[in-house]
Amino acid sequence: MEIDKAIGDCNDQRLKTKYNNAVYVIQRALALYNIEEVAFSFNGGKDSIVLLHLLRAGYYLHKLEQVKHDEDLGCNQSKFPIRTIYFESPCAFPEINSFTYETAAIYNLQLDILRQDFKSGLEGLLRTKPIRAIFLGVRIGDPTAVGQEQFSPSSPGWPPFMRVNPILDWSYRDVWAFLLTSKVPYCSLYDQGYTSIGSVYDTVPNSLLSVSNPTSGKVEYRPAYMLADGRSERAGRTRKSKVADSSISLSNGTTDVESQQTCIPTASVIGVGDEILLGKVEDLVGPSLCKKLHSIGWTVTQFDVLRSDIDSVAESVERQKSTSDMVFIYGGIGPLHSDATLSGIAKSFGVRLAPDEEFEEYLTSIAGYQSTGDKNEMAQLPEGITELLHHEKLPVPLMKCQNVIILMATNLAELDKEWDCLIELAASSGLLMLTKPFSSKYLSTTLSDVEVAQPLSAMRIDFPDLFIGCYRKSRRGPLVITLEGKDQGKVQLATEALVKKFPAGTISETI
Known part of the structure; x- marks a missing residue:
């Protein structure tokens, strides 16, 4: 089963633990109740998507225990036998409705579509169906989670059923770790800055994810999985007017001018070096670089220190270059066997290392003509994506691979010099957006x-x-x-x- 394999193959031990615990709760419920007696409340949101795929995995593993050979499951693996309850509301985002029906078609969901309020719809459904337990995507922190456990009877005044909460102890981070690791589809609104989706009247993109497009000057939003603090998940829940001009972009009350002035570009910093991780040297370059970025109005969203390993560099760059406006990487540049930075960057972009004659000339002028072939190794750069950043004060130009800037600095003095040159280049060429300071x-x-x-x-x-x-x-x-x-x-x-x-x-x- 692809979900079980994806989680099993990942390196996130916390996610594995959360997954195994949730699947165990599901398997317990399936052992207690017949499949006709359980249902799943689905609303198209991120939590219910997680629960859907946990149920798929849990049901598969539950059936696997009941048969002797995997092939006995072959004809039914595509079917999802658990009844799925969907409360369709005129206040729901169109994207949520569309995503729900697309998901139902993909995974063969047996949808019971209810168009009443939750309580009335549930009362009517339970009168006609033998449902005794309902799986819910409730998490601690949700308004409805107070007093609930993984198995909790319904509240007084409600029709009797068992609430089963497999992801009750999951955090916002856990939800997105699961979705991204499993590579399952989710509603497109989450890629537009929405972090907690209610109705069209009380939900806007989370302002903590807002950025200004330097080309158009308009406010845009980073994806929901980039929210740094999950405690701010519901910051996008606010009261909106029911009559709204669709041509006006929502920006939590700020004008376009204000938004542009207060935009906060994001950066990731990556340091490469086994010596740092082994505690043999104190890394002064990374923290100083973070301070310098902060001084020009940028915020650092992640700071990684990596082994001198090509795959480690490639994985980190691949992740950061798609979630940050700019990635700054230092360390691991040179002819030694441990200098894996350029190779890792090339791998993350899916290109090869190729000789760069212009860069080789700079290296030759420094090392002299008596140097060995090592200088040729250093002159191999990621092909087709490398831009040399020339400055008269630098003996060798810095490098930029799309939105990844490669620094040569190994100490604070070198960093100060390279940073001053970058700022000068930014002022003349727009290399970096110099924004309003904090x-x-x-x-x-x-x-x-x-x-x-x-x-x-x-x-x-x-x-x-x-x-x-x-x-x-x-x-x-x-x-x-x-x-x-x-x-x-x-x-x-x-x-x-x-x-x-x-x-x-x-x-x-x-x-």
């Missing part, structure tokens, strides 16, 4: 983490376009709360609102 506020308090946790969580919903973080410089030191954003007015407003949430004198602004 405005920051720092607050200090002696309150405990528990005392500040809830107010800070509420602030993240009230101010979704700000970065709100916490840290302590020492174990017993005060808690420092940071608020950062492109809009200085919003940062100040958030600071004042946060101070009001605590008793007077318990929180103060610091420099």
